[in-house]
Structures are given as C-alpha cells and as structure tokens.
Amino acid sequence: MSAIRLAWWVVGLAVAVFLVAPLLVIVPLSFSDGSFLHFPLPGIGMRWYRAFFSSDFWLTALWNSLTIGIASTIVATALGTLAAIGLWLAVIPGASAIMAVLLLPLVVPAIITAVALTFAYAPVGLASTHGGLIIAHALLASPFVVVTVGATLSQFDRTLLRAASSCGAGPVTAFRRVMLPVILPGVVAGAVFAFATSLDESVVVLFLAGPSQRTLPRQMFAGLKDTIELTILAAATMLVVLSLVLMLLVRFLSARGEARRP
Amino acid sequence: MAHVAAIETGKAAAALARRARRAGYGQKVSAALLVLPLLLFVLVAFAAPIGAMLKRGVEDREVAPVLPRTIGALSGWSGTALPDEPVFAALVEDLREARAAGTLPSAASRLNHDQAGLRTTLIGSARRLAAPFEGPAREAVLRADPAWGQLETWGALARARGPWTDFFLLAALDLKRDAAGTIRAVAEEQAVFRTVFGRTFWIAAMVTAITLVLAYPLAALIALSRPAVASALLFAVLLPFWTSLLVRTAAWMVLLAREGVANHALVALGLFGAPQQLLFNRFAVVVAMVHILLPFMVLPLYAVMRQIPPIHLRAASSLGAHPVSAFRRVWLPQTLPGIGAGCLMVFIQALGFYITPALLGGGADQMLPYFIGFYANQTVNWGMAASLSLLLLAATLLIVGLYGQLVGFGAVRTS
Structure with missing residues (x-):
C-alpha cells in the first residue's frame, strides 16, 4: 500500500510541478540584467520592464489589449446577462436550439472563426478596425457570460420577483433592486471570464487585426517568430500576474455567491 | 345550490387558468425579447459569416461568369x-x-x-x-x-x-x-491532406492520452488529500489554466531554445556535450500542448472524483479487496464520466491548435488549422480553406454529438 501511495504522491506532485514550472521560470528571467535565456542571471534589474514601457509597440499593444478587452467585455456582459435571464425566466420554444447557437462561438475551432470573420468583415469595412475586433471578442466571450450568469440564476429564488411585483415594483425596478444585487457576483465573474477571453485571444487577432490593432498576444507572437527578446518575458510576466488577479477575483466572487446561499 | 356553486367554481377556475396562461404567455414573450439581442448578434456576426465561409467550400462561381x-x-x-x-x-x-x-x-x-x-x-x-x-x-x-x-x-x-x-x-x-x-x-x-488529417488526429490522440495519464493521479491527489494540500495543488492547476496560451507557448520556447534553460541545464549536468535543437519538432509541440491542455483534463476528473464518497474505498478494503483491485473495481468505474468529459474537451481543442504548432513545430508538425490559415492567407484559395474548415468542423461536431449521445452532457459539471 505505502509503495503505491508513495508512487502516486510522487507522480501527482511531479505533474503539479510540470504545470507551474514553465511559468515560474519566465518570471525571474524577465528580471535579468543581461539578455540570456538561461540561468544563472548575470544580474537583477528592471531593464526589460523599462524596455517595455519605453517601446511604442508594446505600449500600443498594451493599450489595445485593455481597450478592446474592456469594450468587448461590456458588450458580452450586457447581452449575455440579458440572454441568461431570458432563458431562466420561461421555457421558450426551441430553447435548446437557441442555447446551442449561443454556445457556438465556444465550439467552433478558433482558426475557422478567424478566417470566416475576416472574410465576412472585410467587405463591410470591419477588418483591421477596433470595432471589428471588439465584435469578434464579444462573440467569443459571450458564452462564458451566459453560462456563468445562468449558473448563478439557477440558485435565484423566483418568489422574490413575485414579491417585488406585488409590492408595486415594475420589471426594471425589480431587476435593478431585487435580482441584480443577488446575481451580481455571477455577472461580475462572467465579465471577468469575458475580459480574460479577450486578453488571451490570439488567433482571430492574427487574421482580423491590422497593424494598428496590435494586441499583447499578437505582439508576442510576432516577437516569438523573431529572435526572442526578454521584453517578451516582461510582458508575459505581467500577463501572468494579471491572470492571477483575475483568477483570484473569480474565486472570491464564487465564494461570496456560495456564502449568500441559504 | 351545490350545482350553482360548482358552476361558479368552474368559471372562476377557468378564468384563473386563462389569466395564468396569459401571464405565462407574457413571460414567454419577455423571455424571448431578452434572449433576442444576443441571439441576433451571434446569428448575424458569427453564424452567418461561418456559414458564408463554409459555403465557399462547395461553391464555384469564379469561372462561369468569365467564360x-x-x-x-x-x-x-x-x-x-x-x-x-x-x-x-x-x-x-x-x-x-x-x-x-x-x-x-x-x-x-x-x-x-x-x-x-x-x-x-x-x-x-x-x-x-x-x-x-x-x-x-x-x-x-x-x-x-x-x-x-x-x-x-x-x-x-x-x-x-x-x-x-x-x-x-x-x-x-x-x-x-x-x-x-x-x-x-x-x-x-x-497528396498532402490525408497525411495532414492523419497527423492532426494522431497528435490530438497522443496529447489526449498523455494528459489523461498525467492528470489522473494529480486529480485523485487533489480529491483525496487534506484541504490545505488540495487547494495548493488546485492552484497549480488553475494558474496555468488562467494564463494566456501565448504566455505558456512563450515559456516553452524559452525553456527549449538552443540557448535556453533546458539546454543549459542539460549541458551543465553533462548529459549533452553541446546544446541540442529541442525546438521546431514534434516533441516540443506535444510537450507544450500537453502542458496547455492538462487543466482541461484535471478539472473534470477532479469534479467527478470529489463526488465519490471516500467510504467506498474504505468499504472495499475492509471487505478484503487489494488496493489495486479496489481501485479498479470501485474507484475507476465511478470516474468514467470525468474521463469521458476530459478526453472530449482535450481532444477537440487539440484538433484546433494553431498558435502552438506554428511557433514550436517544424514543417512536418503543422496541423490542419495551419493549412486552413495558409490557404486563406498565403495562396488566397478560399475554396480550399473552406473545405478544410468544413471537414474540421464536421469532425469536431461529430465528436461532440457522439459524446452527447453516449455519455450525455449532464454527466459532469466542471465548474
């Protein structure tokens, strides 16, 4: 028993190390004073972060990533939340077909989405624009909002809405003052998922974006095809930290949602 | 008297039912109105473009109007x-x-x-x-x-x-x-495409098998250890899960580069005489894909394993079952839905990998998505890009549908 147990622990821990090690390697490298890709570091400094923040390319990419991320998050969260409430409110005919359509952006391989959207958006002037990219990212992010808000709503007590309406609240007031406060953690978690999706997206942006829509993933892709500069690792480290923040935010929100439940 | 009362009650009930129906109808209308914006958005901006592109795979309108x-x-x-x-x-x-x-x-x-x-x-x-x-x-x-x-x-x-x-x-x-x-x-x-299809499915299957073998012990460890250990291990799964795919691909490029960490360490340890080319080959692609897709295998496995009461294993061993046979006959069968869900998610995503093989692979490691991008971008052969997309999408939907038929989507909740 103990030999099996030991082997099991060793393998499990080794896999856990395999999962985090690549991320843990790039963080110290990004603080290197030199330009080598290996240890030991010649010295420690902020050289590559200074390079990042003094490069027009990287700053534009950062700015694009943030603005496109925020705009597509707003669109995806608004539309996704409404749709999730609609699907929860009543059984509409063809609900499962509607759900299948809404989840489509999740199922279609990214390369097909990228090629198809580029092909369709170019004639209407949406290729190589911020608008086109925001639409594309909102589409890719919306299923996460629908699913997350839907999961929160499944815990929502329907009698609360009836109580609100019998107290004279209109549907909008009932939504704003009764439903929204309860499902807010789910909505925010959906928004965080949406933002992370846009921030992470690297295939559609490669096809649909022009030179002035360069996002961080696209800029990193271009850099990796070239000689690898440690500026890429500074960008990567900042993205890892950002992912960590987003992940902790979702965990915090779901813990709060959990605590609210009776 | 009683008769009249019954009629009155009947009328009241009918009126009530009518009102309820009307209310139910009204609710359906508002539900539909709430769903409509996103539905239209996805149909117009997503489904229609995909359909239009796929149509190019079976359409031929360039020669007839000219000649x-x-x-x-x-x-x-x-x-x-x-x-x-x-x-x-x-x-x-x-x-x-x-x-x-x-x-x-x-x-x-x-x-x-x-x-x-x-x-x-x-x-x-x-x-x-x-x-x-x-x-x-x-x-x-x-x-x-x-x-x-x-x-x-x-x-x-x-x-x-x-x-x-x-x-x-x-x-x-x-x-x-x-x-x-x-x-x-x-x-x-x-003849190139049969090789490409074969390679794509082979890489996806290999990655799925390796992730299953690696994820299973880790998921079991998370499910069965003390809360503090479990949450630390879960963190090790969730951090890469949340990290950008490009960041993880970049990390592997740096690790495996000729002047990179792995080569340097292996030379320092005396295992290599000189730095080797570890990049731009099948090995690099598979390792990075396994790393990127592992969380998608661990999480559904963990979700299922968490539901198995630990008392089952104890009962098996108290009835005299050897640990191996207790695992095989009591634990393993209950984790099958998780294995199915994890394999499905990993395999489908692996079929569609574009960025990682493009950066870490050589010419002979490029998968189907690469050729779709190639025909759309380089040679502007939309018909070819569309027909390859059609086949990739058909394979994806077929596997999803097959899974839904065989296992059902309700079997496992991953969140």
Whole structure:
C-alpha cells in the first residue's frame, strides 16, 4: 500500500510541478540584467520592464489589449446577462436550439472563426478596425457570460420577483433592486471570464487585426517568430500576474455567491 | 345550490387558468425579447459569416461568369476526347471579351488552383488570340498554347463550371475527378491532406492520452488529500489554466531554445556535450500542448472524483479487496464520466491548435488549422480553406454529438 501511495504522491506532485514550472521560470528571467535565456542571471534589474514601457509597440499593444478587452467585455456582459435571464425566466420554444447557437462561438475551432470573420468583415469595412475586433471578442466571450450568469440564476429564488411585483415594483425596478444585487457576483465573474477571453485571444487577432490593432498576444507572437527578446518575458510576466488577479477575483466572487446561499 | 356553486367554481377556475396562461404567455414573450439581442448578434456576426465561409467550400462561381460561352458549350462534353470546334470558337470569343473587360485574373487563379500552370495558359492564350486569325478556331487555340490539346485542361474548365462543386472537398481528401468525371486519387506527390488529417488526429490522440495519464493521479491527489494540500495543488492547476496560451507557448520556447534553460541545464549536468535543437519538432509541440491542455483534463476528473464518497474505498478494503483491485473495481468505474468529459474537451481543442504548432513545430508538425490559415492567407484559395474548415468542423461536431449521445452532457459539471 505505502509503495503505491508513495508512487502516486510522487507522480501527482511531479505533474503539479510540470504545470507551474514553465511559468515560474519566465518570471525571474524577465528580471535579468543581461539578455540570456538561461540561468544563472548575470544580474537583477528592471531593464526589460523599462524596455517595455519605453517601446511604442508594446505600449500600443498594451493599450489595445485593455481597450478592446474592456469594450468587448461590456458588450458580452450586457447581452449575455440579458440572454441568461431570458432563458431562466420561461421555457421558450426551441430553447435548446437557441442555447446551442449561443454556445457556438465556444465550439467552433478558433482558426475557422478567424478566417470566416475576416472574410465576412472585410467587405463591410470591419477588418483591421477596433470595432471589428471588439465584435469578434464579444462573440467569443459571450458564452462564458451566459453560462456563468445562468449558473448563478439557477440558485435565484423566483418568489422574490413575485414579491417585488406585488409590492408595486415594475420589471426594471425589480431587476435593478431585487435580482441584480443577488446575481451580481455571477455577472461580475462572467465579465471577468469575458475580459480574460479577450486578453488571451490570439488567433482571430492574427487574421482580423491590422497593424494598428496590435494586441499583447499578437505582439508576442510576432516577437516569438523573431529572435526572442526578454521584453517578451516582461510582458508575459505581467500577463501572468494579471491572470492571477483575475483568477483570484473569480474565486472570491464564487465564494461570496456560495456564502449568500441559504 | 351545490350545482350553482360548482358552476361558479368552474368559471372562476377557468378564468384563473386563462389569466395564468396569459401571464405565462407574457413571460414567454419577455423571455424571448431578452434572449433576442444576443441571439441576433451571434446569428448575424458569427453564424452567418461561418456559414458564408463554409459555403465557399462547395461553391464555384469564379469561372462561369468569365467564360460563359465555353462553359455552356462544354455542358454536353463527355470528357473522353478533345471538345469540338464550337467549344474552341466559344473559348476564343470568351477570352477576347474577358481580356477586354479585365475579368480574366480571377478565373485564371481559380483554374490555377486546379492545375498549376493554367493561369499562364489562360492569360497567355487570351493575349495571343486577341488579334483576328484565319481558319478554324481549334488550330489557332492549339497554336496559342499546346496545353489546350490536353484533356485535363478542358477537364479543369468543366470541373469549374459551378455553381456547386465537390472539387474542393475531394481535393481536401486527396481525390479529384478526371475529365470524364470519375473520382480518382491524385498523384502521390500532390497528396498532402490525408497525411495532414492523419497527423492532426494522431497528435490530438497522443496529447489526449498523455494528459489523461498525467492528470489522473494529480486529480485523485487533489480529491483525496487534506484541504490545505488540495487547494495548493488546485492552484497549480488553475494558474496555468488562467494564463494566456501565448504566455505558456512563450515559456516553452524559452525553456527549449538552443540557448535556453533546458539546454543549459542539460549541458551543465553533462548529459549533452553541446546544446541540442529541442525546438521546431514534434516533441516540443506535444510537450507544450500537453502542458496547455492538462487543466482541461484535471478539472473534470477532479469534479467527478470529489463526488465519490471516500467510504467506498474504505468499504472495499475492509471487505478484503487489494488496493489495486479496489481501485479498479470501485474507484475507476465511478470516474468514467470525468474521463469521458476530459478526453472530449482535450481532444477537440487539440484538433484546433494553431498558435502552438506554428511557433514550436517544424514543417512536418503543422496541423490542419495551419493549412486552413495558409490557404486563406498565403495562396488566397478560399475554396480550399473552406473545405478544410468544413471537414474540421464536421469532425469536431461529430465528436461532440457522439459524446452527447453516449455519455450525455449532464454527466459532469466542471465548474
């Protein structure tokens, strides 16, 4: 028993190390004073972060990533939340077909989405624009909002809405003052998922974006095809930290949602 | 009296039911109105573009509008001998007109996708036949370019008659109709796609198998250890899960580079005499894909394992079961839905990998998505990009559907 147990622990821990090690390697490298890709570091400094923040390319990419991320998050969260409430409110005919359509952006391989959207958006002037990219990212992010808000709503007590309406609240007031406060953690978690999706997206942006829509993933892709500069690792480290923040935010929100439940 | 009361009650009940129905109807309308914006958004901005692109895989509208007379005259052609004089005459007329109108290039590049060299044939012949000539059209056309004396040149024209075609789908399977319409395998040196399909499925299957083997013990460890240990291990799964795919691909590039961490460490340890090329090969692609997809295997496995009461294993061992047989007969069967869900998610995502093979792989490691991108971007052969997309999407949906039929989507909740 103990030999099996030991082997099991060793393998499990080794896999856990395999999962985090690549991320843990790039963080110290990004603080290197030199330009080598290996240890030991010649010295420690902020050289590559200074390079990042003094490069027009990287700053534009950062700015694009943030603005496109925020705009597509707003669109995806608004539309996704409404749709999730609609699907929860009543059984509409063809609900499962509607759900299948809404989840489509999740199922279609990214390369097909990228090629198809580029092909369709170019004639209407949406290729190589911020608008086109925001639409594309909102589409890719919306299923996460629908699913997350839907999961929160499944815990929502329907009698609360009836109580609100019998107290004279209109549907909008009932939504704003009764439903929204309860499902807010789910909505925010959906928004965080949406933002992370846009921030992470690297295939559609490669096809649909022009030179002035360069996002961080696209800029990193271009850099990796070239000689690898440690500026890429500074960008990567900042993205890892950002992912960590987003992940902790979702965990915090779901813990709060959990605590609210009776 | 009682009778009247019953009628009254019946009326009241009917009215109540009517009101409830109306309320229910109203609720359905508002539900539909709430769903509508996103539904329309996805249909118009996503589903329609995908549909339009996939349609290009079975559509052929580039040649017929440019060479209408030739295509019309070829309609009864058997494909076993060169066409008759009227077809040649129609071709001369079409070429002159298309050259004047400047519409020739699109038809020429479509025909060039069928047979390399036809672009030159078409444009060159149009130039040479522009001036008036004496005698039969057939002689003049054959003089302009001897390629018109070959059956397959006319076969290419006949195949491109449109408006619908199976040309691109057949080409995606390394097949082609000959001039007479019989489906044949393309020449060995042109057959690339079966290899690409085989490679794509092979890499996806290999990655799925490796992630399953690695994820299973880790998921079990998370499910069965103390809360503090479990949450630390779960963190190790969730951090890469949340980290950008490109960041993780970049990390592997740095680790495996010639001057990178792995090479440096292996040389320092004396395992390598000199730095080796660890990048741009199958090994690098598979390692990075396994790393990127592992969380998608661990999480559903963990979700299922968490539901198994630990008392089951204890009961098995107290009944005298050896740990191995307790695992095999009590624990393993209960984790099957998690194995199914994890394998499905990993396999489907692996089929669609584009960025990682593009950065870490060599030419012989590129998967189907790479070729879709290649035909859309480099050679602007939309028909080919679309037919490959059609096959990739069909494979994806087939696997999802099969899984839904066999296991059901309710079997496991991953969040």
